[in-house]
Amino acid sequence: MAGALAGWLTVGLLVAAVVIAVHHSRRWRAGAAAEVDLVAGLKALPKRYLVDVHDVVGRKPFNARFHALTAGGFLASLVLLVLAVVPWFRGPLLWGLAALALALMLAGALMVGWRRHVVKPTELSGGRFARLPVSLIAYAAGLLVVALDRVAGGALPHGVTLVLAGVGLFGGADLLVGVGRGPLKHALHGALYLVAHPRPGRFSGRDRGGERKRDSALAPLNLDDAKLGVEVPLDFAWNRLLGFEACVQCGRCESVCPAYAAGLPLNPKALIQDLVGAMEGGAADYAGHGHPGRSVAGARGPHLPVVGEGAAIHPNTLWACTTCRACVDACPMMIEHVDVIVDLRRFETLEKASAPGKAPGVLEELRIADNPGGFPAVRRIDWAFDLALPLAREREKFDVLLWLGDAAFDLRGQRSLRAFIRLLKKAGVDFAVLGEDELDCGDLARRLGDEATFQDLARRNIARLEGLSFRRIVTMDPHALHVIRNEYPAFGGAFEVVHHTALLLELVEGGRLTLGSLSGTLTYHDPCYLGRYNGVTEAPRRLLDMLGMERREMEFSGLASRCCGGGGGTSVTDVAGDRRIPDVRMEQARETGAACIAVACPNCTVMLEGVVGPRPEVKEIAELVLEATE
């Protein structure tokens, strides 16, 4: 009796859940059109879930376990309970299987409860999520007893099993109705989002050296569109909105965000929830950490501007992002926070020109002088007069084009470039530079949302590069590397680009550079645009290990490296926080006790060297390698 009732009620609950989900779907289906291959997405769903999602979830093994137990047990129990509607199935076997599923789920639910109420990681949200273990345990425990009772052939009094079934189904109701607003929302929307993900490229397996292929290039914006960028929530494509709905508020993004760690007014989790709230309109239904130093958001609704002083997202939140992709990399729901930030910035910059700080001036200089400082083009090369750099335009054919980047305008950057150029000469590399013909790669403009300036710079750079005959480009700037390697192809420029650390490794391994041995300790700071954006974390380490120095790792390293605070235009938008991002990072470097922090990006060099007080010495890898060759 209780068993059949439980079955029927489960069916009823599932129907209710479907109704709620369909009703709820109107919110995200109202988003802008997007080209999505649903069939391919559906086919790829199991792999996307089992490989890609699990790869992220599995970084916290305890979580992976309780998730597998709880979700697996819950789904299995639902199926079995629905089968219990059919009298033919009802029998000890069914109830035995149900009891097993529910027992596993109970184990998982207890782990969830232990984590939420005993361990209490600070990044977790409260509210409906605080109730989650209760509902899970009620469902699993209540129905487990009912199932066991059925297996035992009805040992318990009818009243007791009815009450227990009621308790269990009450818990189940809380869970299933939650597909609209509760914790279970992530399951349905997460699955749909995996099918319709806006970046299918990020699931396409592994490539060289076992490093995961990173689909990190920003999508080009059609500058002829009626509206540029995202103003109101409904300007987002529907599958992006779906992604926001998928957020399970696990807070992994919050705990890896460099801006949040430094007390800048940005919490990626709250950002996504701001957008969920904006789609819904009305009061906030979010019980997690907000953006540091910011009170709850202002007016919001699906047709109201997202960004503004009194809107869903404060401009400072938007401009605090370093675009380091740590949140994207940490998100088990595969949400693309950086795309969201850049879409919003595009509207702010292209439609309102409201980028803060020095950004407007820098963008204007980029547009008119082709470099962010407004320097004469010759300044990119005049410091290297004594090096007599071969100019690409005077060479018919050469092997390597050295992309100088904006570091060439900076005294510190020139020092690193000088070291690398000396190494190139030592190794006898046939290289040339564009010199005055080199324009800014456009990274800064693009991250600041100025797609128009970026596309202009990109097209002109591509035209210049295509007129030359060389094999590949080498650069010391991971930002330039990323933009030329991954973002220029959308504009017709396909170039092989290597980072200078890769080239140096090649030269050393090929015997063209001989290294002596250095002593001391070092730690390596992974640049975001080399590591997370391009998956290169091992080559620099291999090169460093050849120097004979003891390498120590910081708390956040490799793909999980923490940003120096110099990316995404944050050094020009200059949003204030409790601390500076580079100070936070330097703290981690200090903790290793290493005497030297090896960097591989001019932005990181400048940011980390700007940290005052006793600290490890900041050295570019090329500078260290040069030291080792001398």
Place this chain on the structure above:
Amino acid sequence: MKMRRDPRSEREARRSTGGERPRFSLMVLKPAVGRLRRSPRIVRQAATVSISPRLRIAWNGRVAPQASGAVLAARAPVETMRVVAEPAFHVLVVPDTDGEGGLSEIDRQLIAAGRSLADSGGGAVCALALQGGDDLGGAGADRVIAVTGIEPLAYDPEGRTAAVLTAIAILSPRHVLFAETPDGSDIARRVAARLGERLFAGADALEAGSDGDTRALRRAQGGSLAQSAKLPRLVSIMPDAFPLHAGLPHEGRPLDEVPMGAADRRISASRPLTVDPDTIALEEADFLLSGGNGVTDWQGFADLAEALGATRAGSRVVCDQGHLPRERQVGASGTLVTAGCYFALGISGAPQHLQGITRVGHVVAVNTDLHAEMIKRADLAIVADAQAVMPALIRLLAERKGGGDD
């Protein structure tokens, strides 16, 4: 052609006549043929500055007047002033005012430029007087014309335009020179527009043209091109482009005062605004009090800035820490400042910071580290704890304001 010396005839030339024994004078009387031998005694005598209380000899030739008095007296009477009695033409010079009525540096340059134009053809420089008592003659002016009816120190561009037009009407000068300064350039353009004449604005140099006439040179096209033209009547002159008058003073004779012609005044009232130094943008500020890591008492820092009447600024670290807003940051990544005085408290002087103060006039630095770059850069460097100097300086300034000078 060097002649061979004949010691015997030289000796004969020195022979004193009369007397029983042969006597020879040791003084060199007049240049003999050939090169003279250096006489250490005479050289020493000429170089002697004083013999009491002790003998001083200046071998570098800088000899005090009393020692070389004989030489001065031997010269022909000195011309002390140049007079151009009958000028072929006039060059009218319209000095700028520096707000205090004195003759400013650019005014002197202006008169000197007028001088060179006048001297090329026997002309006279006539300066428009704004105020008596200035050494216009010393700066090279032959005449001074005073136009009555304008307040010399008031901001009255329309009145001054009328005064210049009056002077032009009276003198019919061949050239009129203005200073290319904020106020001077305004007057120049008003006059040019009123006369419907071309103004050669911001002349940087004068040069001789191929056909013998004077051409003026200015920067055009945002400074990338040099534009040269035959010098028109109206010219304004860039500051620091022309050397000062170095020759003898000129007459500077005042002409009869002329009443000013009618001025159509539309600018009715003007008053200087008191500007809180702390609200001035760093690029504009003249006196910056800049704080760095060595400052901990930021209220005291603000008080000191107020007492000094200085604009507050700071290093990157200080702005990062939020003690000062970002727009107060000096340096390569902040603002490049052009202040007349930069008072650095507790700033060690990172290269990026020093890049921001390359165009500063005077640097005063207080820092605990003797080897800090800022100490090396400073005109007045004090190795001390900025935090201790601040209150002492506030007290000192308060004392001075409260009572008399110490």
Place this chain on the structure above:
Amino acid sequence: MIRVAALLSIGRHPASGRARRAGLDARGLELALRMPNAEVRAFHAGDPHAASLRDYLGMGLETLNVLNVAPGCDPVPALVEALRGVGPDLIICGMRAEAGEGSGMVPYLIAEALGHAVVCDAAAIECASGTARVVQGLPRGRRREVVVTLPAVVLVNSAAPAARAPAFARARRGRIVPHPVEAREDAFLAACEMRPWRARPKRMAVPSGGSAQERMKALTEAKAGEGRLLVNPVPEEAARAVRDYLVEKRFLRGAGDGDGRG
């Protein structure tokens, strides 16, 4: 309602030499756009196809009237004609153009032709009925307020608030309205000789007297700063040294002068 005409020219980037919006004209437009109750019309004399005009539209102008004056021609008669048709109370433009001759005469000639008053070095403008209060930005951060009877031409300098950044989308939406005009060649400019500017050595005031070595020393020593150094003085001594230095260099007035610098 006050009728404002903004005169906009095409500037020139000092480093790249490329065309851009002229900095001072943009500041002028910024002042005009901020003015409450103002009907702003913008004029440019030159090529209507110039891309950098879009930067002005990007600041929020809906239309920009371009008088199609050929390069090397005198833009003043055309501008005067166009402005006469509008009858503005206030004409705002930058002190000086960045490109072309850049003599800064155009606004004065327009004012003369239209019989307007001229105020230069404006940093802020506030209009009342029939008059405007203009705050002038003077060197060294000083400010002066003047009242001028309208109509007037107000010339903006770099003390005026920075111009808002142009937005790409607004620039795209704005309209450029070309007006064909007749303009004569500027005979003076045609007679001028143009050549690339070469920096000349800076002229220094050479002290007279003394030996060559001393004159050289006098010139070069001043450059290196006096380099006075006090090591570990008591704070009072340090304070006095600083005070005396500042008084000597006239950054602090002597006693009894009251409220510091003027």
